[in-house]
Amino acid sequence: QVQLVQSGAEVKKPGASVKVSCKASGYTFTSYDINWVRQATGQGLEWMGWMNPNSGNTGYAQKFQGRVTMTRNTSISTAYMELSSLRSEDTAVYYCARGSAFSTGMDVWGQGTTVTVSS
């Protein structure tokens, strides 16, 4: 079945970086975009950026410009999101989600990765 499986929970110190992976299966990885969305505890959804796995093109929310990098390895159908200069406000659940350039909506989501930033 179509699914996105993310890497496990991370605990990081302020100032460090975290890299979360998102492995796709059940569909052609390069045919759909991958978005990254985060959610702090008790808060709403916040879009971080987008990547086209075919071209490698990316688009980042202004808030994260300069701190986020989205990459992929097409040979293993895996997308990555790296966030640097972590601060306590980055503590959240991070989701990858499949999107399309041809319609609005992210139809397949990963299970989420909890990132905790604490000294």
Add this chain to the structure above:
Amino acid sequence: EIVLTQSPATLSLSPGERATLSCRASQSVSSYLAWYQQKPGQAPRLLIYDASNRATGIPARFSGSGSGTDFTLTISSLEPEDFAVYYCQQRSNWPGITFGQGTRLEIK
């Protein structure tokens, strides 16, 4: 950045009742709007894409309408499993995407 404002923040209804959730955009997003349902501890689930199209496997009691700046998600007759938080999302000014702040649908 396009801001999406959802109302009400909380909606209290009983099973069997009709739910109407609103999402208003700060500028036109044409029909580039989606709706999601999220339950505690779960990832969001796509309900509606492109304002009015039900996603695969979504029951017919869910419907979306609107275009431009005003959108509505309607649940025709609430089932117990429908009580959750609902978010709208736009992608008009690609590659920028924004979400509304959410509407909590709770059991009365």
